[in-house]
Amino acid sequence: MGNATTHCPYCALQCGMTLRTDSGLRVEPFDFPTNQGGLCQKGWSSAVVTSVADRLTRPLLRGAGRDLVPVSWEVALDHIAARIRDIQAEYGCDAIAVFGGGGLTNEKAYQLGKFARLALGTSKIDYNGRFCMSSAAAAANRAFGIDRGLPFPVTDLAGARAVLLIGSNPAETMPPFVRHLDAVRCRGGLLVIDPRRTRTAALTELGSGVHLAPRPGTDLALLLGLLHIVLARDALDRDYLAQRTSGFDEVAAIAVAWWPERVEQVCGVPVADLHRVADVLIAASPRAGGSGAYVLSGRGMEQSSHGTATVTAAINLALALGLPGRRGSRFGTLTGQGNGQGGREHGQKADQLPGYRHIEDPASRKHIAGVWGVKPHTLPGKGVPAVQLLDSLGRPGGPRALLVHGANPVVSAPDAEQVSRRLRGLDLLVVADVVPSETAQLAEVVLPVTQWAEEEGTMTTLEGRIVRRRKAVDAPGAAQSELWIWAELARRLGAPSVWPTEPAAVFDELARASAGGLADYSGVSHDALDKAQANNRGIYWPATESMLRFDLEQGDPADHLGTPRLFLDRFAHPDGRARAVVVTPREPADPVRREAPIHLITGRLLHHYQSGAQTRRVPELLEAAPAPIVELHPELARRHGITSGALVAITTARGTAYARARVSLDIRPDTVFMPFHWGGLGSANRLTAPTTDPTSGMPDFKLAAASIALVTTALPAQEVLA
């Protein structure tokens, strides 16, 4: 192995990095457009994860003594195959469920979907992206006909006069992204909506923009209020609306009922501040002759049982100003997980086939069945979304077994205690991971797998840019790629079709399967990407075979860029128009009340990633953020006798979690914030509700009614809270 140019294992910005192997594995930033040479501490320290002390290096099987003991691959895979056969013989194909992850490479995400449908014959597959991008995806599909998080290169943001970030904290979650906001901050145009004064919100200060801190759960009303002001100022882009959209009149009519003074009462945002934000947006919009405005959504507004509607409200605002589908202006969403974009396109979703196809569409089934060499009717139908899937485990009629790949739902799913109980009730739990995550520790079989620096593949960035992941070192011990594991299991289960284990070969099959779909990768291959890589930029989907052929015949194949900007001529609905859809605010599923009088919101810290399984094992990250915290306002703290560092208990209708207090003026006095990177007693998701969005299946991660108390008695397992 030698040095390799690749991308960070963590978030969807997919920062470019060079892996050096001269003295152990070492990371250096690489000047890729998404990170412009930057890396955060997670990226810098990512090499550590390849060699953490408890790295999984051998398959583990729970023996008679109930301990996990090392076994050979042969034993582990034979055991899994036999158990699957037995369970399916008794309960049917759907008795085996699969839970995937948004961190898996495109090749793995594709192959996992295929494995579920062909080798297991199950409809019961979904993935942790349901907890991440599902609301934004549902809203974008409905409005534009395609869901590509940012339908433009992130570097376009440099030209903006205004950027509205709603419920997103990139300064903490993808720090190098902030470089793309430098220009708009100089123009005073950074607009941030967040109940907390986050690091991102603080970037608006000193004349760089405006921060609005609404009461949690009221984003939709706030967005209707902004739309109302746009209407009242007669700042609608009427030509754009007439030529490129449908349904806007009904939306405008609803917004009339959300005048600023009403919005102030609901959201707690001063009328004057609403006007300030609207002013900046209007002045930046193309109709007013501005240099462009962007509306960008994040998990803060999306992760609720009203998430799809809230994103739709943001899209409606963008449509009113004529932003989507225009060069220099846009609507977009900031995808979270490393392959959160590619992972949601190729079949991990319960209702999806590769290429962002719908599993119930006969033409899609026929095409995919053709690629896979099976009859269309043998493909299972639509499954159920993640929360419902996890809740059905082990229940009568529900799955008896679960295979988990690239996810840690014991920490990341809502109402996590209940999820643990469901997993414990299974006949078989198989977890493939690089470390013994909280979920792996409950498994009957644990499979050690390769990770980023140890494998080839592709990822798709938050902009729909397909980039290459490259191998620098061999995986330790007996760790294997999931591609090999699924091929081995497919063979044992007598599955049809072919099961290549080389990532380039799997990608070629993915490309064929995606051909003609919304997310069309058919003009892409590892080879093509390696050429593009020389030009340092990846390829944007849709990148069809005919586009590649044109580049090969007529131009320089190294110029093969795919589609950097979507929708410039038309949106992806049959009539070419973007759809404005009427949405109205709603009271939260779990409103504050006397016994639970404060809002609980959850989110991330700079030094950890998702369930923390990787980052909590990196000493320098753990030193920077050693334990769960609860952020609260000094007045709320004083009321409960809490000082910074004190152990506090947060209780909701689901349960109680414990964490150290961090007293801060950066949060509203009616709200507490808890990061979700820890399991056990410090797990924020012990508190969150499994109520889900009717359209997207997204649970209510971002809003719960809670009470807070100072812990004065000794706590079991207090040591986990440091």
Added chain:
Amino acid sequence: MTRLVVVGNGMVGARFTADLLAADVAGRYRVTQFGAESSQAYNRVLLSDVVSGTRDLGSIMMPQLAHARLETSLGSTVCEIDREDRVVVTADGRRTRYDQLVLATGAAARVPDLKGLGTAGEPPRGVRTLRTIDDARGLAAASMNSRSAVVLGAGVLGLEIAAGLARRGVPVTLVHPAPTMMERQLDEASAGVLADAVLGLRIGLRQGATASGIVADEDGIRQVVLSDGERLPCDLLVIAAGAIPSVALARRAGLVIDRGVVVTAGLASVNDPRIFAIGDCAQPPSGSLGLLAQGWSQARALVAHLTGTTVPADSVGTDDVVRLKAPGLDVVTMGICGTRRPDLPGHRALTVADSGAGRHIELVIHRGRLVGATCIGAGPIAAQLLTTYTQRTPLPLDPLALLLDRSAYDLGSAAREEPEDLCRCNSVTRARVLDAVATGAHTVDEIANQTRAGTGCGGCRDELERLLSRGDADAATVKSL
């Protein structure tokens, strides 16, 4: 199929019908809705913004609902209810049967008895009220040519109109019969602060003064005559002396009327269970506040009752919040406040009287919750108090803290001293950077190479530049301090 007739297509009537048809998934109701105005529904709350010129008429039109089970007749006045045959009769003689009837006829402007105004027929030119979209259109047009206006009544609407006309540059005098303005919401002290703000807008003020008559000629109004004899010259008089529930139709039908149509807690007429009343025309047991939020919650409650469903609240807001939308005047009241504040034991009032700064804030606290507040000139504090009040969230131990913004805090012992990293993205302390400089890093990139500082969001690179420009020796000195 139940035949439901709704009389009134205003904000409450239109909202009721939209909610009903949405909730009635079983399709049990067929609705006929009559609107006396020929215009589609509009946002009445925003009429004063049209007067002030901060928005145009087009932007306040509400959606005209289209639905297979809805028939809407606009410009169609219902003039009779035949309760025996269960029929409503419109002015054109059309008869429409109902199984259930909802009255949402709203209210009309109250016009006091003024000498010279006449009791029948058209008032003199220049005398106006503000209740309908036609009123707003006419008033906005009249303000273009007005050289002097009088507004009668310094309640919410009167203040909004007066401030709106002042914004348009019309000299305005505000005449108010009570000794202080907005007396339903404000006590004497807070009203005094508001009066100062009104005067600051160059609006003339006559409080405790009743208009007794007007003088008009063929061109229209010339003067308003006050009961103390003072004569206010004007070419425009806007009467904002409150509203009267529009109950003539209900009264003719023999329904029990007091101020409004007397209804039960379930919003049914006390003497005809087939007839309901909501909004400004209704008089529920708890009393009518004349506020939109109350009408909307009544509409929601009635839909829930009729369809047997729960209609999800859409954060309408709380019934008893009053917020002035008058350019230049900052007034918010909520809950138990001002003159409505009883001196009950256990109710604690915390007042900031700061008339010199045009500010007056009063918080009313009961059992650890904010149950009411008055905010004059309070700025963004009012927005925070609104959510504290509507959500009943916990108060600080000392409620005075509700009036402070973040700059007022010294976190002191409450917060643990955490050394702030110079580069937070990479947890690099200032000391670590100075170390690097001392050991030979001469550029930002060299610092980055040694420490990773500046390689995340890039936000600290300016600080690194500054640090370097002070020179290595200085940096080393700083370090030794």
